[in-house]
Amino acid sequence: MDILKESKEMQAELTAWRRYLHAHAETGFALNETTAFIKAELVKMGYEPQTCGRAGVVAEVGAGEIFLLRADMDALPIPEKSGEKFACKSGNMHACGHDMHATMLLGAAKILKAHESELKRKVRLLFQPAEETLEGSKDCVEAGVLQGVKGAMMIHSMTNVPIPVGCAVVSSPGVSAPAADFFSIEVKGKSCHGSAPWNGVDALTAAANILLALQEIPARELNPGGAAVLTIGEMKGGTASNVIADSAILKGTLRAYDEELRSLIKERLEEIAAAVAKAYRARAKVTYESGCPTLVNDETLSEQMERVGKELLGERCVFTSKALQGDAKAKSGGSEDFAYISQRVPSIMVALAAGEPSKGYEYPLHHAKVTFDENALPVGAALYAAVALKI
Numbered sequence: 001m002d003i004l005k006e007s008k009e010m011q012a013e014l015t016a017w018r019r020y021l022h023a024h025a026e027t028g029f030a031l032n033e034t035t036a037f038i039k040a041e042l043v044k045m046g047y048e049p050q051t052c053g054r055a056g057v058v059a060e061v062g063a064g065e066i067f068l069l070r071a072d073m074d075a076l077p078i079p080e081k082s083g084e085k086f087a088c089k090s091g092n093m094h095a096c097g098h099d100m101h102a103t104m105l106l107g108a109a110k111i112l113k114a115h116e117s118e119l120k121r122k123v124r125l126l127f128q129p130a131e132e133t134l135e136g137s138k139d140c141v142e143a144g145v146l147q148g149v150k151g152a153m154m155i156h157s158m159t160n161v162p163i164p165v166g167c168a169v170v171s172s173p174g175v176s177a178p179a180a181d182f183f184s185i186e187v188k189g190k191s192c193h194g195s196a197p198w199n200g201v202d203a204l205t206a207a208a209n210i211l212l213a214l215q216e217i218p219a220r221e222l223n224p225g226g227a228a229v230l231t232i233g234e235m236k237g238g239t240a241s242n243v244i245a246d247s248a249i250l251k252g253t254l255r256a257y258d259e260e261l262r263s264l265i266k267e268r269l270e271e272i273a274a275a276v277a278k279a280y281r282a283r284a285k286v287t288y289e290s291g292c293p294t295l296v297n298d299e300t301l302s303e304q305m306e307r308v309g310k311e312l313l314g315e316r317c318v319f320t321s322k323a324l325q326g327d328a329k330a331k332s333g334g335s336e337d338f339a340y341i342s343q344r345v346p347s348i349m350v351a352l353a354a355g356e357p358s359k360g361y362e363y364p365l366h367h368a369k370v371t372f373d374e375n376a377l378p379v380g381a382a383l384y385a386a387v388a389l390k391i
Contacts (some may be wrong), residue, residue, distance in 0.1 A: 165359075355371065
C-alpha cells in the first residue's frame with residue numbers, strides 16, 4: 001500500500017475541496033456552510049458524521065482502541081487581499097490555513113475508509129471549530145470527544161518558511177506551543193469638564209500608566225530563559241477632546257511556556273493594574289476572556305511520528321523541532337487550542353511546509369495576502385492516514 005501515491009492521485013479533488021472551503025470562509029462557531037460541506041463529503045464516503053459540541057463534526061472508521069485525528073476549520077475576520085481567484089469575499093479569510101487542514105483530514109478520511117479492513121484501531125476524525133478564539137477544542141472536549149481516546153494528532157500548515165513544500169516538522173517531546181490568555185483591563189474614573197480636570201478622575205491617564213507599568217513584568221521580573229510574552233494590543237477611552245474620560249479599556253494577551261510562570265504573570269498583572277489605577281485615584285479590574293494551556297507533546301508519539309513520517313516522505317523531508325530550533329521555544333510563540341486535548345491524552349503536533357518565500361509565498365500566517373501551496377494537501381492527507389494505519 002502506497003499511501004502517498006494514493007493521496008497524490010486525489011490532488012484535483014483535494015484542491016477543489018480546499019478552494020470551496022477557502023471561498024466560503026467562516027469564523028468561530030458560526031460555520032454553517034463549512035460544516036454542511038464537510039458532512040456532505042463524509043456521507044459520500046460512507047461515514048455517518050455527527051455534530052460535536054456547538055459546531056464540531058465527528059466521524060469514525062474502524063474498530064477497537066480509539067485514536068483521534070484533529071483538523072481545525074475556522075477562519076479569521078480578515079478581508080482577503082491574496083489575489084487568488086477563489087478568494088473569500090465575505091470579509092473573512094482562511095489566513096491560517098485551516099481550510100488546508102480540514103481538506104487534508106477529508107483526504108485522510110477517504111483513504112482510511114478505503115482501507116478500513118486494514119485498520120487495527122478505531123479512528124475518530126474531529127473537524128474542530130473556533131481554534132482562532134481558543135474556544136473550540138475545549139468545547140469539543142466538554143462534549144465528550146475524548147471519550148475512549150488513547151492518543152491524538154494534529155497538523156498545522158506553515159507558509160513563508162524556507163523548507164521544501166511537503167516536508168514535515170515533528171514536535172519534539174514537551175511543550176511546543178505556549179499557554180495563552182486573552183484579557184481586558186477595565187479602568188474606571190470620574191468624568192468632568194476638560195477645563196477643570198481636578199474635579200474628575202482621568203481614566204485615560206490611569207490606563208496609559210498601567211500600560212507602561214505592565215512592560216516592567218517581562219523587562220524586570222522574568223528570567224530571560226523563561227519564555228513569556230505580554231502584549232497590550234488595544235486601548236480605548238474617552239468620548240470628546242474636552243471631556244475627562246470616566247472609563248478606559250485595555251485589551252491584551254499573555255503567552256507562557258510554563259504554567260507556574262503563567263500563574264505568576266497573571267497575579268502580577270492584576271496587582272499592578274489595581275495599584276497603578278489606585279495611584280491615580282481610579283479603579284481597575286482584570287477579566288480573563290478566553291485562553292488555553294500549554295500544548296504538550298508525548299515522547300512516544302513524537303518518536304513514532306518521526307519514524308512514520310520518514311517512512312512516508314523520506315529521511316531528508318522530516319525534521320524534529322529540536323533539531324531545527326534547539327531549545328529556542330520562543331521562535332514559535334503562537335498558541336494552539338489543541339493544547340486542551342494534549343493535556344488529557346498523549347498527543348503530537350506536526351507542522352507541514354506549504355510555501356517557500358523563494359517561490360512567491362512571501363507573506364506570513366494571519367496576513368491578508370498570505371497564500372499556500374496546494375501541493376502540500378496530499379502530503380498532509382497521507383500523514384494523517386499513515387498515523388492511523390501505522391502507529
